[in-house]
Amino acid sequence: ADSPLATPWIEDFQPEFALPEYPRPQMVREEWLNLNGLWEFAVLSRDEGSPDRFPETILVPFPVESALSGLGRRVTEDERLWYRRRFKMPASWKGRQVLMHFGAVDWETTVYVNGREMEHHTGGYDGFSVDITPALEPGRIQEIVVSVWDPSDTGGQPVGKQHKEPRGIWYTPSSGIWQTVWIEPVPEVSIAGFRLIPDVDDQSLKINLATRGEARDLVIEAVAFSEGREAGRAIGQPGEDLHLAVEDPRLWTPDDPYLYTLKLSLKRGEEVLDSVDSYFA
Template identity: 45%
Template sequence: MKAYSFLASLCLLLSLNSNAQNWTPVPGKIASPWVAAINPAHPLPEYPRPLLVRENNWKNLNGLWDYAITNKDEITIPKKWDGKILVPFAIESSLSGVGKTVGEDHLLWYHTTIDVANLKNTILLHFGAVDWRTEIYLNGTKVGSHEGGFDSFTIDITPHLKKGGKQELVLSVWDPTDKGYQPRGKQVVKPNGIWYTPVTGIWQTVWIESVAQTHIANTKQTPDIDSKSLNITTEVKHAKADDKLKITAFDGQTKVAEVETSPNQEAKLHLKEQKLWSPSNPFLYNLTVELMRGGKVIDKIQSYFAMRKSSMGKDKDGIMRMLLNDEFVFQYGPLDQGWWPDGLYTAPTDEALKFDIIKTKEMGFNMIRKHIKVEPARWYYECDKQGLLVWQDMPSGDLGNKWEMRVGDYGGTDKDRTPESEASYKKEWNSIMDMLHNYPSIVVWVPFNEAWGQFKTKEITEWTKQKDPSRLVNSASGGNFEITGDIVDLHNYPEPKMPRPDIFGKTQAIVLGEFGGLGLPVVDHTWQNTNNWGYQTFKNADELFAKYASFMDRLEHLITKGLSAAVYTQTTDVEIETNGLMTYDRKVIKVPAEKLKSVTTKLYNKALVKL
């Protein structure tokens, strides 16, 4: 038995070494500590969908695929391939093993072989995210397409499978980056200043899953702490008239609520006693949903939920405040852009993905503003577990309108976007909100940032609010001012300021959507050796901390005057920006976490504000 185990291990090691010989990170830039932990045969192997888990009958397709770059007009599947690319890392990244720019005049092609021999029934092909326009071919036949760089999508490939286990999968991707109108965040063809390297193609996990023909496709879960209930709708594909659902909530292993309902109908799961989720107590209930036919379970998923409320209310002075579970909790966190020096949009490992979140909590923050990027599902799951509030930005695109940012009057102009541009924004924002709806950590939607492509502000804000009344809407963080949404948001660098509460505070909560930007380049840990940038640069960590501590004193005063939240720029350095609390490679935390926390804790003193 020991001899067999040794031989099996040796064969596996040789196989991994063979794969590793086909992949190596592109040198030339700094790298995070987790690169050494990447297994090119199985990168990011974790189950990618924590809110809807089927433990069996799935395969992770991440790994070394073939790739080719062709002219945009060459729309036939290539006969030759340029080499290997490590999926799911964008082709421009070091971790892809390629490090090439594609651009608007070219197509990026992917090719791999998938084995479905051990999977039965309906086979679903899932993509976490592919930037931007994707065409999918299976065994030479086009089976689907998708436009969107940040939302997940699924294709039922069952009708297109051939006999035998091996199937040929090909993708073509076109991404114009900032030459197009589509949402793209901070990507630009020519990176500079606060604008970063393009991200083209697959950048989240690709996987296949075997399900019954009639199966649970999605749930929509909205907590209502006022009635101690969870409103839940379960989307079922190919449901039959007599199909039933049994939905059960657990506190650990103890059943606390159960309801039977029909597919695609809203149900209420009532809790006799409820444990509220908050940064100080991030309690998650376990949830199972069983699909039954004739008394037999034909599909079952595991999920979770939390009971929390994001709302507004006036304090004793009549100033509107942001509330969590009907109490004032000052929301304070970093601007988190989620970029990596080696993986760009994609963290090298799951441990790396969690690292920023855990360190943010250790530094004393209770919130993260996820800045014009959408993360993989496991990122939000970690925020749910750690108890970090999330403000979710919509990735910007189609920039160019005038920006005034004069809080107090109507400055600037909305951009006149084409019908195609507007439709692209609305489609993806709608999909992102649907995709992220069930994560309790998300408490604020942010449709626009600093007038970057800001258009039809009132219409978009009211549509966002109507689509999800359970969260607050910050219509335009630091952008052109309109009286709409729940929040008025000022950006000011470097020191903390806020809009006047006597003008705005009667109807909207007042927040400081960005401030700080205190820069400290650390030798051997920067994207480039010279010409790095910060809003205000310091010589050493002690000087930086002294300034940061003074900002905390100022924030404490502003809270008493009406401030509900603040966002410090930023979690990490990003490319030539060196105003992070950590270096871009995450190897240096510029000020110890416990030291930052020591001056932050006072911001959560409940005595500062009385309702």
């Protein structure tokens, strides 16, 4: 789409490389599938059902109003956006649960997988995830359909400086999918998230990790690394505070913004059920 501010970067942009980097650097898994790129697209009135046809294409994850989306069009509060994407599940993921993540969608979102409604979310700035495993159909191409309604400044939700009539300090709205969409396979019991709290005086890192699924008889192993060498190790229980000591730590400063790397593993005995990489300072 035409842009009021075209740059050489825009001219050289290729849809297959739309935000290809891993979207969650604080909690990295090795296996994942990026669903950014060209999606089928349709705009209907808000009260209509799902479209029979998707006559346009849009480049995800750029807002409909942006030039990089390929559309650069305005959306009214009486319209609903519809996205469709088909993909093939990697064969190596068979037997595992599959999570779909949306970095952000503005504003009210419904997610369908193979015709089955899997998630309804409201909020334009927070990410959300859904376990799509029950809707997946082995041996076929999987279909995702996403419905989005965004009233922008005519609704009651937080919109920042978005405005239907941008001027002065008010900006063009950012409707629809505007952060990375991706999927990843996880075991039945997996790491759901964690909090990291460094304690400079105690020279330690407090870790509290939550799991998905029944965490009975499981332990968490945390290993810190500095320039590839082990800098500390601790073992504890999911849901409990784990204290990882780091002797004589190299402290982060603006002049030396040093980061330690961290590997967290969920284990049953010597078997590693799930592991993620992170970082801390």
